[in-house]
Every structure is written in C-alpha cells, then in structure tokens.
Amino acid sequence: MRILIAGAGIGGLSTALCCLALGHQVTILEQSPRLSEIGAGIQLPPNAMRVFDKLGLAGKLQQYSAKPAALTARMGISGRRLFRIPLEQGNAPRWHAPYLHIHRADYIQVLFNAVTQHTDAKLELATCVSSYKNLANGVSVSCTNARKYDADVLVAADGIHSNIRKQMHGRSNPHFSGNIAWRAVAPVEMLGANVPENNACVWMGKGRHAVTYRLRCGELANFVGVVERNTRQTESWSTQGERSEALEDFRGWHSCVTSILENAPQLHRWGLFDRAPLTGWTNQRVALLGDAAH
Ligand SMILES: Cc1cc2nc3c(=O)[nH]c(=O)nc-3n(C[C@H](O)[C@H](O)[C@H](O)COP(=O)(O)OP(=O)(O)OC[C@H]3O[C@@H](n4cnc5c(N)ncnc54)[C@H](O)[C@@H]3O)c2cc1C
Structure with a gap:
C-alpha cells in the first residue's frame, strides 16, 4: 500500500517505521523545514x-x-x-x-535516522498539509505549498493543532x-x-x-x-x-x-x-493518530 503520513513527530515517525516493516511504501509530509530541537x-x-x-x-x-x-x-x-x-x-x-x-530531540533523531535510511520511505520537509479528499480508490492530500499527494490511506499524525482533525470534526474548543x-x-x-x-x-x-x-x-x-x-x-x-x-x-x-x-x-x-473526546478517529481512508486524535 501507499501510505501518506502527515507529521514527522514521534507518532508519525513510529507509524512510518511500523508500516515500512510491513512492506508498505511511506511518504511523510512535515511542515517544519528541519527537525525540532524543542522539548x-x-x-x-x-x-x-x-x-x-x-x-x-x-x-x-x-x-x-x-x-x-x-x-x-x-x-x-x-x-x-x-x-x-x-x-x-x-x-x-x-x-x-x-x-x-x-x-525528545534524541528520540526524534533516532526515529528520523531510521526512516531516512529506508529505501521505501520519502520524507518531504517544509510541506504543510492543509486538507484531504477521500476518493473512490484512495485519498488525495493538498498542501499549503500547492503540492498534492495521492495514496491509498492517510494517517494524520499532525499533532495537537491538527488541520486534518479540524476538517474531520470542526474546530475544537x-x-x-x-x-x-x-x-x-x-x-x-x-x-x-x-x-x-x-x-x-x-x-x-x-x-x-x-x-x-x-x-x-x-x-x-x-x-x-x-x-x-x-x-x-x-x-x-x-x-x-x-x-x-x-x-x-x-x-x-x-x-x-x-x-x-x-x-x-x-x-x-x-x-x-x-478537549472533549472526539466522536471518532477515522473518516473512510483517513485515520487520526497521537495528539491529533485528542
Ligand atoms: C515541541 C514539542 C515538545 C514536546 N515536548 C514534550 C516533552 O518534553 N515531554 C513529553 O512528554 N511530551 C512532549 N511533547 C508531546 C509529545 O511529543 C506528544 O504528546 C507525543 O509525542 C505525540 O506525538 P505526535 O506525533 O502525535 O505529535 P507531535 O509530537 O506534536 O508531532 C506532530 C508533528 O506534525 C507536524 N505538523 C503539524 N501540523 C502539520 C501539518 N499541517 N502538516 C504537516 N506536518 C504538520 C509538526 O511539526 C510535528 O512535527 C512535545 C510536543 C511538541 C510538539
């Protein structure tokens, strides 16, 4: 399967490694231009x-x-x-x-190195996911830099302020x-x-x-x-x-x-x-993960 992951935090990178171990192709879209040292x-x-x-x-x-x-x-x-x-x-x-x-910085670095060494993994930095669209046979993702990506499934690991969660459930309070x-x-x-x-x-x-x-x-x-x-x-x-x-x-x-x-x-x-608990974590081919699922 072609798996798109929004967010290269702990959740996104760990999910990528698990999917790669199962033989899937993974593309990670990360909004930051570089790894975060914060934490x-x-x-x-x-x-x-x-x-x-x-x-x-x-x-x-x-x-x-x-x-x-x-x-x-x-x-x-x-x-x-x-x-x-x-x-x-x-x-x-x-x-x-x-x-x-x-x-946290050491943790992310170890996961990042493992992902980037994998031939079936692509990591696109400075790529902020803005929205998704479920299609008959897949999912399409749009980014703020005007790029679009297609895949079989999308995992939203884009953190507590997740754009994908906002689209799925509206703004949280x-x-x-x-x-x-x-x-x-x-x-x-x-x-x-x-x-x-x-x-x-x-x-x-x-x-x-x-x-x-x-x-x-x-x-x-x-x-x-x-x-x-x-x-x-x-x-x-x-x-x-x-x-x-x-x-x-x-x-x-x-x-x-x-x-x-x-x-x-x-x-x-x-x-x-x-935050109030969400009513669900999936919408057809899209799943929320980690802080995005709060
Ligand atoms: C800066 C920071 C510091 C933290 N420090 C600690 C700590 O010290 N101790 C602790 O216990 N927990 C800490 N946490 C929380 C902990 O890391 C998370 O609860 C947990 O790791 C959940 O991980 P996550 O991958 O779901 O989300 P996050 O770790 O928040 O990762 C989300 C990733 O998605 C990226 N992203 C966000 N929006 C988009 C978008 N639209 N498109 C593409 N990419 C996007 C973000 O840049 C980030 O890399 C910290 C979180 C952050 C963000």
Missing part, C-alpha cells in the same frame, strides 16, 4: 520499547537514554521518601523490556484545565550535591507536584512541575517562563528540585488544556 524528557515505557525492539531500534534508543533504578515518591518540602519500587531487580524482567527516559506545567532540563554537572537520584521520582506538595528524572545517559536532570492556577493561559509548547516565578511556585522545596530551576538554561511554562 524535554519523555518516558519510554516497556510497552513502547517492545515495539522498538521489534523494529530493531531498542539498542539505539538505549544509547541516548537514562535507565531509572526505581520509581519513587517523596514529599516536596521535607524530601521524606514515601515509597521506592526498584526497577532493575524487580519489575523490568516482568515487562520483558526496559523502562527508559529520553530527551480546548479549555484551560486549571494547571500549568513548568519544564526544565539542567546539566547534572551544574547541580553539585543537589543532583536528583537516578529514579523516576514524584515530589508531592499542596496544589502542586513535580517529577524528576535523568536523561542522556544521566548527564541531564529533567524537571516537570505541575501547579494549580486560576488565571487563563495560552496553549503552547514553547512559551518561556520567568525563573523567579518558577522558584516562587516551589519556594521552600527540597534543594534537588529547586537547584534544577536555578540552573536550567531555559524554563518553559505550558498551560495544560482539556
């Missing part, structure tokens, strides 16, 4: 790693990842440990695959969830004695919580902190926040948390939004 840490759970193992990418992904020793929960201010579930000895063998943490998320990544060498342990750790507090873990073979410390807010925010991955505001949100918290906020080169502040 921070992402957890790669064992169910995802089992898929990447089948695709022959598990080793490559592990090269760029950190493998947490345990899942832990601690109190945000005192640092008191609430529980610790070891991963190396206990759970990983049960899952038959590792549980990893990876930087996201509403602010009442929470913002701070995101930060700091080099471990800058944190001195305040390096968080190599665990996936949830830090608990009143009206807020944080998660810390390591990235890039332990060289980076990743932080996400969710804080309740009643003021309206914008929905964006790239909005930066003021360091003073982040430190105020986590004032008095354990130094392993605050040292990341003090030392990260940039702090991102995202409003978290909810």
Whole structure:
C-alpha cells in the first residue's frame, strides 16, 4: 500500500517505521523545514520499547537514554521518601523490556535516522498539509505549498493543532484545565550535591507536584512541575517562563528540585488544556493518530 503520513513527530515517525516493516511504501509530509530541537524528557515505557525492539531500534534508543533504578515518591518540602519500587531487580524482567527516559530531540533523531535510511520511505520537509479528499480508490492530500499527494490511506499524525482533525470534526474548543506545567532540563554537572537520584521520582506538595528524572545517559536532570492556577493561559509548547516565578511556585522545596530551576538554561511554562473526546478517529481512508486524535 501507499501510505501518506502527515507529521514527522514521534507518532508519525513510529507509524512510518511500523508500516515500512510491513512492506508498505511511506511518504511523510512535515511542515517544519528541519527537525525540532524543542522539548524535554519523555518516558519510554516497556510497552513502547517492545515495539522498538521489534523494529530493531531498542539498542539505539538505549544509547541516548537514562535507565531509572526505581520509581519513587517523596514529599516536596521535607524530601521524606514515601515509597521506592526498584526497577532493575524487580519489575523490568516482568515487562520483558526496559523502562527508559529520553530527551525528545534524541528520540526524534533516532526515529528520523531510521526512516531516512529506508529505501521505501520519502520524507518531504517544509510541506504543510492543509486538507484531504477521500476518493473512490484512495485519498488525495493538498498542501499549503500547492503540492498534492495521492495514496491509498492517510494517517494524520499532525499533532495537537491538527488541520486534518479540524476538517474531520470542526474546530475544537480546548479549555484551560486549571494547571500549568513548568519544564526544565539542567546539566547534572551544574547541580553539585543537589543532583536528583537516578529514579523516576514524584515530589508531592499542596496544589502542586513535580517529577524528576535523568536523561542522556544521566548527564541531564529533567524537571516537570505541575501547579494549580486560576488565571487563563495560552496553549503552547514553547512559551518561556520567568525563573523567579518558577522558584516562587516551589519556594521552600527540597534543594534537588529547586537547584534544577536555578540552573536550567531555559524554563518553559505550558498551560495544560482539556478537549472533549472526539466522536471518532477515522473518516473512510483517513485515520487520526497521537495528539491529533485528542
Ligand atoms: C515541541 C514539542 C515538545 C514536546 N515536548 C514534550 C516533552 O518534553 N515531554 C513529553 O512528554 N511530551 C512532549 N511533547 C508531546 C509529545 O511529543 C506528544 O504528546 C507525543 O509525542 C505525540 O506525538 P505526535 O506525533 O502525535 O505529535 P507531535 O509530537 O506534536 O508531532 C506532530 C508533528 O506534525 C507536524 N505538523 C503539524 N501540523 C502539520 C501539518 N499541517 N502538516 C504537516 N506536518 C504538520 C509538526 O511539526 C510535528 O512535527 C512535545 C510536543 C511538541 C510538539
């Protein structure tokens, strides 16, 4: 089959690799002129790693990842440990695959390299999909650069602001969830004695919580902190926040948390939004996938 995929994010590239492994021809249309470096840490759970193992990418992904020793929960201010579930000895063998943490940029790069090495794959950058048309025996896609593509099926992996979802379901009306998320990544060498342990750790507090873990073979410390807010925010991955505001949100918290906020080169502040569930994810030869299906 000829498969068109809109979007070269994690969903689009992973789908492309699965389709290629099944012997299909794949064309990916990506609006950006180059790979995005934006993002921070992402957890790669064992169910995802089992898929990447089948695709022959598990080793490559592990090269760029950190493998947490345990899942832990601690109190945000005192640092008191609430529980610790070891991963190396206990759970990983049960899952038959590792549980990893990876930087989004490294993740995309590994998938991108694997796709572009494949002879049955085409990747068209700077190509923004604007609409689709179901035909009797296929689907036709139009792009903002006036190019058109035909295929047997279209997978819409064009993210949270998906043009294809808008055509299928109309404009969505996201509403602010009442929470913002701070995101930060700091080099471990800058944190001195305040390096968080190599665990996936949830830090608990009143009206807020944080998660810390390591990235890039332990060289980076990743932080996400969710804080309740009643003021309206914008929905964006790239909005930066003021360091003073982040430190105020986590004032008095354990130094392993605050040292990341003090030392990260940039702090991102995202409003978290909810959308009503869609009534369906397909329209004849078109299917929504990943964030586009929200
Ligand atoms: C910039 C960014 C940073 C993120 N950082 C994190 C993170 O640090 N941690 C985390 O857990 N999650 C993060 N996420 C979310 C996470 O990556 C997604 O939830 C998940 O990977 C879903 O992937 P996706 O492929 O469905 O969508 P996305 O990852 O959003 O990918 C969609 C792709 O489609 C492209 N695209 C959009 N519109 C069009 C169009 N009309 N035509 C062609 N291409 C189009 C986009 O440029 C993008 O490459 C981030 C997402 C983004 C976009």
